[in-house]
Each structure stands twice: as structure tokens, then as C-alpha cells.
Amino acid sequence: MAVVAARLLLLLAVAGALALPAAGEIKTESFREDPRPSIMFEKFGFSQSGAVRIVVSGAAVSSSFARADPKKLGFFLLSDESLVHAIYESQEGPTPEKRAAAAGGDDPDAAASGCVLSSPYVKKLFTFHDMEGGHYNKSFPVTHPDEYTLFFANCAPQSLVTMRVRTEMYNVNADGSKDYLPVGQAPVPAIYGFFAFCYAAFLASWGYLTLSRDRISAHQIHHLMSGLLVARLLYCLSAAEDQHYIRVTGTPHGWDVAFYLFQLVKGVILFAVIALVGTGWSFLKPVLQDREKKVLMAVIPLQVTANIAAAVIGETGPFLQGWVTWNQILLFVDVACCCAVLFPVVWSIRSLRETSKTDGKAARNLSKLTLFRQFYVVVIGYLYFTRIVVYALKTIASYKYRWVSILAEEVATMAFYLFMFYTFRPAEESKYFSLDDDEEEAAEMVLRVEEFEL
Incomplete structure (x- = not known):
């Protein structure tokens, strides 16, 4: 025994x-x-x-x-x-x-x-x-x-x-009075409320940029990015209200429905934006290739399925039979989506490297190549931090400081959004990759060196 x-x-x-x-x-x-x-x-x-x-x-x-x-x-x-x-x-x-x-x-x-x-x-x-x-x-x-x-x-x-x-x-x-939030989650409603305010200010600034100042230069991807900000704002707002009502009454009063809905929407749009930005869709090329469409057709259904399953697990709890198995499946699906959205960025980098050898616009292609390399590195860092480091914080932090993992995830997400939105903001073509003759010659030398190293 x-x-x-x-x-x-x-x-x-x-x-x-x-x-x-x-x-x-x-x-x-x-x-x-x-x-x-x-x-x-x-x-x-x-x-x-x-x-x-x-x-x-x-x-x-x-x-x-x-x-x-x-x-x-x-x-x-x-x-x-x-x-x-x-x-x-x-x-x-x-x-x-x-x-x-x-x-x-x-x-x-x-x-x-x-x-x-x-x-x-x-x-x-x-x-x-x-x-x-x-x-x-x-x-x-x-x-x-x-x-x-x-x-x-x-x-x-x-x-x-x-x-x-x-x-x-x-x-x-x-x-x-009773407080139904654990000690380590006491600051969580305030954290989500603060970031809801930040995303509202972010959305207002982005809306001014895309709909007013540089409206002519805005592309379809920029409007989709606006939708991502709206989804993230509503997600933080519903999360703050959900946690507040749980603290006071022990039940979310329906805010959990909004929370799971916007969690689904922002997850789907985020992976779609990363994949589309990685391909240069609408601001570098008007259409997607078949393999890029297949990535989106795989990522979006996976994200929908994973978020529906997460809602079911979140509303039931660990007493659900097969709860451990479901968590393992969700982890696998999330990792699969993270890997899938990286492929379009890699394909863009390879395509720009090949194009730079033939079209005679070395500086322009080097600028694009550098841009997408930076984006690739940042996406890798963001996904690694929010999937590995944040989970480690949840595991090793004292129960009194579990809110730190939520704050770290929100700070990392805000930093990633700022980088992505600033890097791929609406701008005229000349502002994106315009270079003078000296920079063109220097870029050609760099590309020759890269070709020799490869």
C-alpha cells in the first residue's frame, strides 16, 4: 500500500x-x-x-x-x-x-x-x-x-x-467582507485596468496615424493591426472586470464570456498579423502565395480550437476528467502555432536574399532584409518570453507574487506591439526604403560579402 x-x-x-x-x-x-x-x-x-x-x-x-x-x-x-x-x-x-x-x-x-x-x-x-x-x-x-x-x-x-x-x-x-481572489492575484484587476487604458491611448494614436495623417499610405494590413489593438483593449477590459467581480462576489457575472471571446479574437488576429506582416502582405506585395495561405488556414483553426478548449477547461477546473491531458494538448497546439507563424518570415528573408542578387537594387533589398531579420528575432524573443519565461515565473514565484507573471506578460506584449506597429507603420514607399547613391554602393558591398559567406 x-x-x-x-x-x-x-x-x-x-x-x-x-x-x-x-x-x-x-x-x-x-x-x-x-x-x-x-x-x-x-x-x-x-x-x-x-x-x-x-x-x-x-x-x-x-x-x-x-x-x-x-x-x-x-x-x-x-x-x-x-x-x-x-x-x-x-x-x-x-x-x-x-x-x-x-x-x-x-x-x-x-x-x-x-x-x-x-x-x-x-x-x-x-x-x-x-x-x-x-x-x-x-x-x-x-x-x-x-x-x-x-x-x-x-x-x-x-x-x-x-x-x-x-x-x-x-x-x-x-x-x-470576503475576498475571493488569492493573495497573489490581488493586484491583477488593477494591472489589467491599467493596460486597458494604455491600449486605448495606443489605439487613439494609431488611429490618428492610419486614418488621418498617413491615410493614403495605409494598407490593408494596417487596418487589421487596428483590429488587433481593439481586441487587445477589450480583452484587458473584460479581464479586469472579470477579476473584479470574482473578488467581490465569487462569480464573474458574465464577464468570463466576454473574457474568453476576446481572448479568442485577439489570439487569432495576433497570429494572423504576425504571419501577414512576415510575408510583407499589402505593403510589399498585394497577394499571398499558396504556401502562405496554407499557414493561415492551419493557424487560425488551431487557435480557435485551442481557445474554445481553454474556455471549457477554465470554466470547469482541474476536477475535469482528462484535465492534465487537455493541458498537454493545448500546450502542443500553442507551440505548433508559434512555429507555424515563423515560416512566412523565414520565407520572406530567403526571397529577399535571392532577389538582392538579381534585381540590382541592393540597398533597397538590404533594408528590407534587415527589417525582416529584426522582426524575426523579436517574434522569437516575444514567443519565448511569453511561453517559457512567464510560465517559469508562475511556477517559481512565491504564491504572494503570482501577479508578477501577469505583469511581465503584459509588459512584454506591449513592448512587442510597440516595436511591430512602429516598424511597419504607414509610410510612403520612399520613407520605407529610400537610400542615396553612397548607401546603395555600400549595400551592394554588404550583399556581396553575405553571398560570399553563404
Whole structure:
């Protein structure tokens, strides 16, 4: 049984590592003949005045092996630090002193079976033995500030669980009101609100540039870029409102629908803009080649699918069966989209390099080549930062500073937008690549050197 307990704890470790900090909203979920040995509900950062409320109704257990011991099914809280100790204990085996202490507790049978509920490193809340008629309703104070994950454990062999569970995790403010946002996400509504204001100012400046001052020089791609700014503005605004209402009431009041909608729109438009800018569409060439169209036909459906799946996962939570698998699939889809949008930039760089050898406009082509190389490097840096570095910040940062990863992502996104919009802003052809005779001769020498090196 010690091996079973070790595997269970390792499973909890994997699930906890993949789980992002929950919004802390009130959630209700039903389970029918669920065979899983563990179910993860929420991850929440508590202050010294935190609490967990669990309402269970219609609880029932069926087993083909024997009558399930109700003391082997229950709910518990587990911090990340305690999880490491619990895994180590399950692999090494408890000391005689710990075995004696566990056997002398309120559940010696669970201790003897190696059930996770008997571990001294978990905060057991209650078991099915404490229920009356399959119902339970109680709040549990959390006085030690830390980030905890709420789990349900089923240590009864070959047993199926049916129940309806309503969970609330919150901190209590000084005035007695409830704050349903984790400690580490307290500044998040203000962060999104600030960037919503920034994108509004950005959009106003860009609109003046494309619709007024340089309206004649604006191309179709510039209008699509305007749409990207609108989508990003609405995304930040809906995210701020979503987090605000969750903090106050525990539910998003419909703002989650707007949040997921604009998350989908801004994701699709962003990848489309990167791919189209990378091809030089509308400001260097009027049409797309077949291979470039295929990239867009692949990226856009993938982004739509990934965002719909992300909305489903976000609205259900880690207690969804196959939750870990879905997260792995979404990660793969996101990486695939990131790789796909780089191909048009690479193709443009190769095409400009080949053209520079034949058309006699060395300086103009060198300017374009340099421009697209810079864009390629910046896109790589942006995608790497928002996919790898931001995730690392979420993982390694203290639970009190989880908001730092959101701030870092928004700052990086704003910096990337500023670079892309400034570099490919509306301008007359002469302003883009106009060079004098001396620069033309210097560019020809550079291209000859590049050709020799290749």
C-alpha cells in the first residue's frame, strides 16, 4: 500500500504543478460513479484570515470489492511544501514513531493502509464518515498563510463515488467582507485596468496615424493591426472586470464570456498579423502565395480550437476528467502555432536574399532584409518570453507574487506591439526604403560579402 500511496502523491504533484492559481470563484461540480483515487479542485493563496467552505450533497459510494470504509474517502488541503515532504515520506516509509502517532489518531485503519488522508503533512478536513445522510456543509478556517490545493481522496479499493460538491475559497478582509481572489492575484484587476487604458491611448494614436495623417499610405494590413489593438483593449477590459467581480462576489457575472471571446479574437488576429506582416502582405506585395495561405488556414483553426478548449477547461477546473491531458494538448497546439507563424518570415528573408542578387537594387533589398531579420528575432524573443519565461515565473514565484507573471506578460506584449506597429507603420514607399547613391554602393558591398559567406 505504501507504493500505492507514493503513486497517488506523485500524481497529486504532477497535477499541482500543472495547475495555475485558480480565480477562487465559487464552483459547483457533480460526480457520478467516479473511480479516480484523487480529484483536485482548486489552488488558492490564503492569508491569515482565510477559509474553505465545502458543501457536499447526494454522496454515495458503490464498490464491487467490499463495503467501502467511509473513513478512507474524504477532503484535505495540501500545500506545495508539504507535498514534497509527503512524497519523500511515502517513498522512504514512515518512521516507527510516525506510524505509532498515526495509529493512535482518529483513523488507524487509514494509517495502516497507507492512505494519503493519514499523512501528517496533509490538513484533513473531513471524511464520508463525518457526513449525515450523504450531506455535509461546513467552513474550515485557514490560519497559516500559504498556498493550498483542495483535494478529494478515495483510498477505498474498487469504489465509485457519486456526489455534488460546492466549493468556496476566500480570505476575509478587515471589514468582514470576503475576498475571493488569492493573495497573489490581488493586484491583477488593477494591472489589467491599467493596460486597458494604455491600449486605448495606443489605439487613439494609431488611429490618428492610419486614418488621418498617413491615410493614403495605409494598407490593408494596417487596418487589421487596428483590429488587433481593439481586441487587445477589450480583452484587458473584460479581464479586469472579470477579476473584479470574482473578488467581490465569487462569480464573474458574465464577464468570463466576454473574457474568453476576446481572448479568442485577439489570439487569432495576433497570429494572423504576425504571419501577414512576415510575408510583407499589402505593403510589399498585394497577394499571398499558396504556401502562405496554407499557414493561415492551419493557424487560425488551431487557435480557435485551442481557445474554445481553454474556455471549457477554465470554466470547469482541474476536477475535469482528462484535465492534465487537455493541458498537454493545448500546450502542443500553442507551440505548433508559434512555429507555424515563423515560416512566412523565414520565407520572406530567403526571397529577399535571392532577389538582392538579381534585381540590382541592393540597398533597397538590404533594408528590407534587415527589417525582416529584426522582426524575426523579436517574434522569437516575444514567443519565448511569453511561453517559457512567464510560465517559469508562475511556477517559481512565491504564491504572494503570482501577479508578477501577469505583469511581465503584459509588459512584454506591449513592448512587442510597440516595436511591430512602429516598424511597419504607414509610410510612403520612399520613407520605407529610400537610400542615396553612397548607401546603395555600400549595400551592394554588404550583399556581396553575405553571398560570399553563404
